[in-house]
Structure formats: C-alpha cells, structure tokens
Amino acid sequence: MVNWSNMDTLGAYNALTKVAKVDLTEVMSGENGAKRVKEMTVPMGAGLNYNYASKQVNEEVLDCLAKLAEEAQLVDKYEALYNGEVVNTGEKRLVLHQLTRGQLGNDVMADGVNKREFYANEQARIAEFANKVHAGEITNAAGEKFTTVVQIGIGGSDLGPRAMYLALENWAKKNNAFKMEAKFISNVDPDDAAAVLNSIDVAHSLFVLVSKSGTTLETLTNESFVKDALKKAGLDASKHMIAVTSQTSPLAKSSDYLAAFFMDDYIGGRFSSTSSVGGAVLSLAFGPEVFADFLAGAAEEDLLSKNKDLLKNPAMLDALIGVYERNVLGYPCTTVLPYSQALSRFPAHLQQLDMESNGKSVNRFGEAINYKTGPVIFGEPGTNGQHSFYQLLHQGTDIVPLQFIGFRNNQLETDVDIQGSTSQQKLCANVAAQIVAFACGKKDDNANKNFAGNRPSSIIVGDKLTPKALGALLAHFENKIMFQGFVWNINSFDQEGVQLGKVLAKKVLAHETEGALKVYSDLLNI
Numbered sequence: 001m002v003n004w005s006n007m008d009t010l011g012a013y014n015a016l017t018k019v020a021k022v023d024l025t026e027v028m029s030g031e032n033g034a035k036r037v038k039e040m041t042v043p044m045g046a047g048l049n050y051n052y053a054s055k056q057v058n059e060e061v062l063d064c065l066a067k068l069a070e071e072a073q074l075v076d077k078y079e080a081l082y083n084g085e086v087v088n089t090g091e092k093r094l095v096l097h098q099l100t101r102g103q104l105g106n107d108v109m110a111d112g113v114n115k116r117e118f119y120a121n122e123q124a125r126i127a128e129f130a131n132k133v134h135a136g137e138i139t140n141a142a143g144e145k146f147t148t149v150v151q152i153g154i155g156g157s158d159l160g161p162r163a164m165y166l167a168l169e170n171w172a173k174k175n176n177a178f179k180m181e182a183k184f185i186s187n188v189d190p191d192d193a194a195a196v197l198n199s200i201d202v203a204h205s206l207f208v209l210v211s212k213s214g215t216t217l218e219t220l221t222n223e224s225f226v227k228d229a230l231k232k233a234g235l236d237a238s239k240h241m242i243a244v245t246s247q248t249s250p251l252a253k254s255s256d257y258l259a260a261f262f263m264d265d266y267i268g269g270r271f272s273s274t275s276s277v278g279g280a281v282l283s284l285a286f287g288p289e290v291f292a293d294f295l296a297g298a299a300e301e302d303l304l305s306k307n308k309d310l311l312k313n314p315a316m317l318d319a320l321i322g323v324y325e326r327n328v329l330g331y332p333c334t335t336v337l338p339y340s341q342a343l344s345r346f347p348a349h350l351q352q353l354d355m356e357s358n359g360k361s362v363n364r365f366g367e368a369i370n371y372k373t374g375p376v377i378f379g380e381p382g383t384n385g386q387h388s389f390y391q392l393l394h395q396g397t398d399i400v401p402l403q404f405i406g407f408r409n410n411q412l413e414t415d416v417d418i419q420g421s422t423s424q425q426k427l428c429a430n431v432a433a434q435i436v437a438f439a440c441g442k443k444d445d446n447a448n449k450n451f452a453g454n455r456p457s458s459i460i461v462g463d464k465l466t467p468k469a470l471g472a473l474l475a476h477f478e479n480k481i482m483f484q485g486f487v488w489n490i491n492s493f494d495q496e497g498v499q500l501g502k503v504l505a506k507k508v509l510a511h512e513t514e515g516a517l518k519v520y521s522d523l524l525n526i
C-alpha cells in the first residue's frame, strides 16, 4: 500500500530546503564544468539522453532528491497507477494511458474487460482501417482514394496529435512513409474551420471527429460546420467521417460515421496521444507501422520510469529537479525550447499536459495545500525564441528554468554549407552557446551588458527526431508530470478548473446574464 502525504510533511523535503544552493557560475566554469557535462547525463528511451549538468544540483541536492523519491514512494505510486488503482480520485477513475503502449504490470480488468487487450484491439482496428484507406479499399462515394485526413477536436483531442503529426511530417516524407496530408480544426472561431476547408479538396477528405466525452461544444460545432460544407458540395457526410470517442459517449452509437474507434475514461484527454485519439490520424497520415514505432519509443521510456534508482530514471530525475526549482528555489515558470522546427507545436502540447495536470491548489483528498504546484509552461522552437523572449530569460528579474531539446541531425537531410558551417551546425551551436551563456553569464562593467548567469537548464539530446524518439520524448514529459503530481500529492488527472468558464459561456449564449457578464456580452455583441 502506498501512503499519500503532502510534500511538506516529508522529512526529505524539509532536508532539501536546508541544503546550500549551487551557483552555476562557479560549478559550470573551467574543467569542472566540462566534467559535469560529460558525467551528468542519463539515458532515456530510443537513444535520447537527459543531460542535467547545467541544473543547480550537486551530490548533496541529488542525495536529498533520491531520499524524497523514496519517502514519497514515487515508483510505488507509478506501479499502483499502472496496476489499476483509482489514482484519479476526483473522478474516481483508473489512469491507464501507459497501457496503450505496452504492459508494465498486472492485467488490468475494468468494465468487465482486459484493458490492455481493449486498447490493443482498437489499435489493430485502426491499423486495418488505415491500410484499407491507403489501398483504396475504403474510398469516397465516387470510388476515389482519400488524400487528406482532417482531425476535428480540441484540447487533448487536438494538441498532442497535431504536435506529433507536425513532428513527423518531414521525417515521413523523407522515409517514404507519408500517406496522407493531415489538417486540424480545433477552435470554435469559424475562421479556423473555414480556412481549413478552403485549403482542402473536401471530396477527397476523410474527417476524424475526436471527442472523448462527445459533448464538447467547440468540436460538435465544428462537426456541424464540416457537415454543412460536405452537404453544400453534394457529398454524404457519413461517408467522409469517422469518430474517435468513448463507448459511453453520445457519438458512440451514431450511424453518422463510416467507422468508430474507442478509448475510455481511463485515458485523460491530454494523455491520449498514444491511444486511438492519436492513433487514427497518425496511422492514416503515416501508416500503422510508424505509429507502432512511436508507441515503442513511449514504452521504452515507461519502462525506465520504473527504476527506483533516481539517476537511472530520467523522468523522475527531471520531475524532482523541477520540484526543487519550484518549491525551494522559488522559480515560477519553465520554458520548453526545442531546437527543431518539427517540434513547433510541442510546447503548446506541453502547456496543456503540464498546466491542466498540475495547476491545482488542493491535494488529492480535496484539502488546501500550503506549497506551490505546477509552474507556468511556455516555449517556442529555437532559434526563433532567441530573437523573441530570451532577453527576459537572460537579464529579466525572474529566473526561468529552461528545457532545451536538440538533435544532432535534421530530418530532411537537406542542408547547405555557408561560411564554413551547415545550418544544422548553426542550430546546434546556438543551443550549446545558450546553455553556457545562461549558466555562466558574463561580467561587464556596463551593467546593461552584464549577464548574472546562474540560470539553470537541461537538455534532451538525440541523434534525429524519429517516430521512436518522439514517443520517448512524449512519455518522458507525461511521466515527469505524473511524478511531480505524486510529490505534490495532487490529482494530476482531473481538470475541474476548466468547467466554470464553460458554464458561464452557456449562460451568455442563452442570454441568462446579469451584472458584469451581461455588460461583457453586450460589449461583444452576443
């Protein structure tokens, strides 16, 4: 049995608050800095590495973090989760997204079925469907092949799959795995759907309606928008649309779809990229084999997360360093900086993954807690971000821990040598330069040009962004967020904070408003 206690009751946490702080301007300079970069690295799944040399940690801090991991029973809680304990206490649900990509522990039986078999079966059904679409066995009414897949969904039913698609689009084109172009409609802003519809040939498009609940206002509105466009084009919408939903949702039994694929309430929206939610669009776009590789990368990372040795468990190490930064060093934000254009929407996905999971003020029993929880997450690909918000990161009054991601090789393998270096080398040179600039700073008599340094970062490094590497990268962050939720003793798997706004928006649309809400409604001409 695991013991769920608030972080501030743990002896190891209190010991951590008393440890002397590490100054990166000292430890990262000279030979010592070089030694740290060589040694402070942990293998992740799929050949990636988590390097934490430029974090404000030393042996003493790491020792305290290891004790915290043990006292908070982080790996035991992970085991309880994948073995089917009701870890999502708010909604009284199991948390099974790791089961969509492998089997870590016992068979989990719920709703009268073996859950691993259920997820595997849905994956196999999707693979069969995708193969038939690619082979021209499932076509439009005119017997012509579908060329485009359009996902309609929002939040977890959009961000992860969209980020993963963009991450692999160029890789697939280079590796003969590009089957269909994918587009995404998420916002209820009518210009979003209209712009996508204007950019495609609807007669050759297959729409994937994704909503776990089957009740999300934006998604249902966009479904009607698309159906209207199909009708106007003289097409039968039910021959152009599939659904991905839970078996209990209103969409599940509808005859409006060519096919329906399922996940369930044990897969949180933001954790659903490796379920049918990501599976349908990614298998259609790149083929089921590519999706299977992506799952294999995630499974490798899930396995590493079982390791009780902190220095062999990259997600747990990253999580605990993050807790140290948030609660002891007092840093309010974390920025995600992929030096890879393919990961352009990865920070947006992590915003939901992290902030919807750990933006909580009560513990898992609904009691107020006295310490900070999830940081604000934001990010942009490098080097674009350097020319945007890095000024504040280097010289602003807040210290923002940085999570770099970099690859030694680009996906398309096209490059040019200009002034003695390739574009890829320039990209990578900038990551290395930024890490050292942030850590070591630079003294200058002109205060305006002075860099205080001591700004912590870590880097996840890989050879190339492949489907497997992407799966490992995704699972690393999912597991990091899970471990942080365990330390903070919060429920990372519900999201009650998104409900109030939805309720008030319904009132506005029903014209049941008063006070400030009425005046704002009038201001916006509703």
Ligand SMILES: O=P(O)(O)OC[C@H]1O[C@](O)(CO)[C@@H](O)[C@@H]1O
Pocket (backbone or CB within 6 Å): 154, 155, 156, 157, 210, 211, 212, 213, 214, 215, 216, 219, 268, 269, 270, 356, 495, 498
């Ligand atoms: O898949 P659904 O049920 O349409 O939900 C979409 C998104 O809405 C949310 O519930 C937030 O409003 C997310 O957690 C979820 O990913």
